[in-house]
Amino acid sequence: MIAKLIAHAPTREGASDRLAQACAEVEVWPVKTNAGFLARCLDHPDFIAGDVDTGFIGARLEELATPPEPSDEVLMVAAAATLGDQDGAASPWRDLTGFRLNAAPETTLRLFLDGKPVTAPLPDGDVEADVLMTGDEVVVFEGGEAYAFTARAPFADLDEAAGDGQIRSPMPGKVVAVSVSVGDAVVRGQVLLTLEAMKMEHGLAAPFDGEVEALLVSAGDQVSEGVSLARLKAVAAA
Structure with missing residues (x-):
């Protein structure tokens, strides 16, 4: 625990509102906190009404634990x-x-x-x-x-995604060649697509032995950084 927040007011609703606001104003980085989760709990109508028991969080886990998309x-x-x-x-x-x-x-x-x-x-x-x-x-x-x-996609994240079979564009560019078809067996290191960017051609290779499950672009397509170009699936050894 790095901090404790305490609020009080003449009514339960008022105290809950003050504490929810205090949690919502927490700004801590890079340490992870549960301030957002607590703010959502305190703002929930059932909590404000006092309709809580030991199953309050479990019954609403996805609603309370999932951070909202940024506004x-x-x-x-x-x-x-x-x-x-x-x-x-x-x-x-x-x-x-x-x-x-x-x-x-x-x-x-x-x-x-x-x-x-x-x-x-x-x-x-x-x-x-x-x-x-x-x-x-x-x-x-x-x-x-x-x-x-x-401002840029972390290459580590792109590599991790590729480990799941996603072949993503490392930068904006133009697909100038697609060297495989859906259903083709490929080996690690085999060039699947060629991307032209910054006046250079970049071969995007298979991260593992497998099969081409989907091709999401065609030759001539302009693509943005980080978009998925193809998807591989691992094939169990015979």
């Missing part, structure tokens, strides 16, 4: 912090955010949360919020939860 406000704050200049100096990379030649301005930014891509709306102006910048991560707090965003 649009959190996503916008993460996008602003990712794009912002720390020294406040004028910068075309910040001041021209969303600009595209001969096209409508881009209004969203692709970020990664827990290794998964999310689309964050770009702010119209300055955004003021408390964020924590640590290494490559932008941490935004909401409802007692900490959401850590990165």
Whole structure:
């Protein structure tokens, strides 16, 4: 235990509301806390009404234990912090955010949360919020939860996904060749697809011996970073 929160009020409802608010305002990183879980418990109508027993959490486990998706406000704050200049100096990379030649301005930014891509709306102006910048991560707090965003998908996460058979794009690019078909047997290290990016061709290889279960792209497709291109399945040895 790293801290204890205590609240009191003339009524149970008032005390529960104060304690729920205190839990929702907890901002701790990188230590994991159950502040968000406690806030959801305290805000539950049954808890406020005093209708609780030893099975209260178990009967509502998924509802209480699953952190909500970050709100649009959190996503916008993460996008602003990712794009912002720390020294406040004028910068075309910040001041021209969303600009595209001969096209409508881009209004969203692709970020990664827990290794998964999310689309964050770009702010119209300055955004003021408390964020924590640590290494490559932008941490935004909401409802007692900490959401850590990165601008790029961690390669470790991509490798882990590949261990489950997912072949993901390591960067934005164009699929210039698909060297296998669904149902083909492949061996570890065999090139499955070729991606053209940054004026270079990158061969994406099978992470293990197996069978091509699905091909999710075709030659000529433009793909974004982190998207799934193909899926393999392991084949039991005879």
